[in-house]
Amino acid sequence: MSNEIDMEKGFDDIYHQFFPILVKIVYRITGSVSVSEDLCQEAFIRYYERRDKLPSGDQARYWLIRVVKNLAYNHEKRKGRERLAYEKFYHEPKRPETNEGEKTILEDESKKAVQEALLKIPYKLRMVLILKEYGELDYKDIAASLKISEGNVKVRVFRARKLLSEYLEKGEVYVP
Amino acid sequence: MCPDKSILSAWFDNEVDLKWSGKISEHLESCRECSLYVKELQRQRDLLHSAPIPDFKDSLDKVKVRIREKRTVSVSIRFWERKIPLPAAAAAAILIASAALGTNLLTTNRSNRLYMANENSQTQTVNLPGDKIDEMLRMMESSLNDEFSSNSIVELPANVNLVFNGDSQLIRSVGYNGSASP
Numbered sequence A: 001m002s003n004e005i006d007m008e009k010g011f012d013d014i015y016h017q018f019f020p021i022l023v024k025i026v027y028r029i030t031g032s033v034s035v036s037e038d039l040c041q042e043a044f045i046r047y048y049e050r051r052d053k054l055p056s057g058d059q060a061r062y063w064l065i066r067v068v069k070n071l072a073y074n075h076e077k078r079k080g081r082e083r084l085a086y087e088k089f090y091h092e093p094k095r096p097e098t099n100e101g102e103k104t105i106l107e108d109e110s111k112k113a114v115q116e117a118l119l120k121i122p123y124k125l126r127m128v129l130i131l132k133e134y135g136e137l138d139y140k141d142i143a144a145s146l147k148i149s150e151g152n153v154k155v156r157v158f159r160a161r162k163l164l165s166e167y168l169e170k171g172e173v174y175v176p
Numbered sequence B: 001m002c003p004d005k006s007i008l009s010a011w012f013d014n015e016v017d018l019k020w021s022g023k024i025s026e027h028l029e030s031c032r033e034c035s036l037y038v039k040e041l042q043r044q045r046d047l048l049h050s051a052p053i054p055d056f057k058d059s060l061d062k063v064k065v066r067i068r069e070k071r072t073v074s075v076s077i078r079f080w081e082r083k084i085p086l087p088a089a090a091a092a093a094i095l096i097a098s099a100a101l102g103t104n105l106l107t108t109n110r111s112n113r114l115y116m117a118n119e120n121s122q123t124q125t126v127n128l129p130g131d132k133i134d135e136m137l138r139m140m141e142s143s144l145n146d147e148f149s150s151n152s153i154v155e156l157p158a159n160v161n162l163v164f165n166g167d168s169q170l171i172r173s174v175g176y177n178g179s180a181s182p
């Protein structure tokens, strides 16, 4: 029984340690408050269900990031399919989703511009940069989790950074 | 000669061999252009980390509620492990058959609940409100993931009321012996 309690506590610890990291990753990828809460919760539910078989500590972080990355990818794919269906039906481009109706957390204009600029970066590049900056993963881990080469990670990080500065400059964002 | 910017970007992430990273550091001391680029990378990183993220304070509680909900369902309805009364078995078989035929009887399901179970008898049962089609699509999508078994079954609860639609092909595919396989 005490084992059960230890496991609960272990889960809470893992949650407190890694939930903020997952939120950062998913929010930066999707730009949606409600989607990021939902997907991060889903990742932790999956972890909970398999917690007796899963690692703790840093390995748990890799596992959770991998799950949440897959969830975000599925979300992205579905959004793409919905947009295609919409455009086929209405013969006009669908306006990009906004966070209207969601509580806005980005009061500061320049902070909002960062998120908007990130969302303009093609998904494949964006994902790599976000895993680097917010997932605190090195190139080797990113390569393993995306099943690409380390050289490819290096190139994608570089290109994502280049695009990000371009978008920020064009938007005349104040960069301190 | 200046290193390529992609190399400086990797150096910035501590991803360059020790042998080269020393040389790059030396170069940066004497090259204004390259050191400006690295400063730009640092500014960008600071900006990325200063941007706010949502704060989900009560999220752990919500996660636990969701975990409990799932548990309740999987304990109360272990569909395949029970002796099922005939009508329910038939209904389930019809549903499975109709899914296999690409027709859709789900919308006629008045009880408003769908269950998705993992085939291996570990009873991984998930509760889905029937009106949330998005949720259901998400579940089906994630069932394609490698974390799930490739065999997923969408089942109805045992006490569902279905309208009889009378398609002979469907009826033939119903095994009235209560066996689950479509």
Ligand SMILES: [Zn+2]
Residues within 6 Å of the ligand: B001, B002, B003, B027, B031, B032, B033, B034, B035
């Ligand atoms: Zn130089």
